[in-house]
Amino acid sequence: MVEMTVTSRRAARALVLVFALAATAVADKVVLNDGRTYEGVVLEETDTSVRFKTAKAVLTFPRKEIASLERSPVGPLQERETRLGVLDPGKPAEYLAAANWLVGPGRGALDLPTLRRLCTIAAKFDRAHAWEAQMLLAKETEAAGLNREAGTCLARAEIAKPGQAETKSRIEKLRTVLMREAQTEMEQLQKALTLLTGEQYEKALPGLRKARTGAMSERAPDLMGMSMEQLVTFVARRVKCEKCNGQGELPCPLCEGRKESECADCEGTGTRKDYKGGGREVNLAESACKTCHGLAKLLCPRCDAERDVIVFLAAAPTQFTIRVKGGSETATLQKEIDFKRFTHQAIKITMILAEPPRSGGTLPCTPCEGIKFDSSAPPLPMEKLRAYREEVAACLIGTRTYDPLPVAEKAWDPAVIADEMLRYRNGRWAR
Ligand SMILES: [Zn+2]
Ligand SMILES: [Zn+2]
Ligand SMILES: [Zn+2]
CATH class of the missing domain: 2.30.30.100 (SH3 type barrels.)
Structure with missing residues (x-):
């Protein structure tokens, strides 16, 4: 031993x-x-x-x-920075070259989001290489177990260069894998829908949540008049979550629901501990606490707490208001206020007043996904639910054919570069 x-x-x-x-x-x-x-x-x-x-x-x-x-x-991580740093959207073929390097000699520095972006830029701006880019991405996403995404890449490859034997054989192989997955997902969906039509909302909910992005979920709007996501919300409103007692939210654990806390450095006074002055005319530049700048209380950075801060000035415009958020509070104020001199555009500040927080104090409850219990929720469209379940059942027993392969409209995925970040500068993607 x-x-x-x-x-x-x-x-x-x-x-x-x-x-x-x-x-x-x-x-x-x-x-x-x-x-x-x-x-x-x-x-x-x-x-x-x-x-x-x-x-x-x-x-x-x-x-x-x-x-x-x-x-x-110098290893792959350093080389990756160098290679990505010289990419130029005017030369899209180089993005594909970088992608090929990442899945080859640079594999030690490979990450999927970067590969997606490289292949998508190559496919969009260099149609001659779009097929190659999508085939490469299909291979890597499939290796990562993302079979549906791989299927979409193959569908895009087919658009880029139709009728290729290699695309066809890869699609057929993947279709078998996806069909097996779809079978399991449809069984899950069928079970959940059966529970639902039997009005067993609480029992149906976990299965519905699992099935909402699975096979046949894409047909829900047509067959049921609402998406699976909408159905889940619909049902969740009828089930009282135990964790939050149906509130959909829980008190923020950091501020315990108070939204703000006293500044630790000045113990909530807003004044420096070693400040000896006083009297009527308070010089903020000398007296204000260096941490909270005289606010005395700071917003909770965890629960999206928000409030208004009113700044009073010695001359016109005499006052203005800034909306601040927990976590970025002093940074936001610093854009408008010179805290060294306590001035705003060279005008002296006479007072800073923090309003009570207007929001925050709670976090969405995880098990119920933040959906509030509603005892007066409208009834479910049972007829449509049954029709949807019948269709799922028909696909399962094979009286209706179901193609699990995703469809694509373009040879590249617009969502990947929706942020228009095509250049890699200083360690990150930028416009
Ligand atoms: Zn809850
Ligand atoms: Zn909080
Ligand atoms: Zn303070």
């Missing part, structure tokens, strides 16, 4: 070492003075700061906060 523990521990340590080596081989490493460590890619180094890209975000560290910075030898 003891022997085994030692051996397995040793094995575990060896494994950790292997992972550590693999990680340091490709990633740069920043250690901050407070001990926090980040792995990723150094984008830019200046005398005063380091811009650093992690898997989640692009961060800027002031030099004085950095204890150590380790540069790894």
Whole structure:
């Protein structure tokens, strides 16, 4: 027993070492003075700061906060930044080349969102290579288990270059896989609809939620007069959630529903603790707490708390109002107010008044997806529900044919580049 523990521990340590080596081989490493460590890619180094890209975000560290910075030898992550950084929307073929690099030698730096974007830009702006781009994306999405997306890519490939034997054979293979998945999804849907027509709302709800994006869900608007998403909302309103007692929301755990909290630095007074002045004429620039700038209470950053802040001035326009949100409160105010001098466009500020929060304090309840219980919800269209269930049943037993392959209208997916970000600059996609 003891022997085994030692051996397995040793094995575990060896494994950790292997992972550590693999990680340091490709990633740069920043250690901050407070001990926090980040792995990723150094984008830019200046005398005063380091811009650093992690898997989640692009961060800027002031030099004085950095204890150590380790540069790894150039690996796929660094090369990826270089390759993406030179892409030019005027040369769409290069996007496909970058995609091919990512799924080949650069696989260590592969992520699907980037691949989707590269292939979509290539397919849209370089029709000659649209087929190749979609076939590549189909292969990678299928490998990731995203069979429906892979099916859509193949449908787009067929639009880009119709009648290719390779597209056809890939579509047929995928159709078999998708049909098996569709079978399971339709069985689930049928079960849920049967419960629903028997007015067993609570029992039907979990199955309906699972089936809302599955096979046959796309036909719901035609057959039932509403989408599956609408049906779920419809049914959920009739089921009282236990967690939130049907309210659809829960008090925010961070502020416990208070929407705001006293500034810790000034204990909710708004005045610096070491401020000795006073009297009638208060000089905000000297007296105001450096953390809350005299607001005394700060909005909760968790629950979308909002309020108005009224700023009074010594001269016209004498006052104005700023709407602020929890988490970005002082940043928003800083755009209008010079907190060093306590001025707004060089006019002296005499007072800052924070109104009570107008919203916030709650978070949507997860199990019921934020849908409030409504005892007077209108009845469900039972006839239409039955018709929909009959159609699902007919597809299941094969008296009606069902093609599980998604359809596409274009050789590329407009949703992927709806944000119009076609260039990669400083570690992120931009316009
Ligand atoms: Zn709930
Ligand atoms: Zn809160
Ligand atoms: Zn304060």
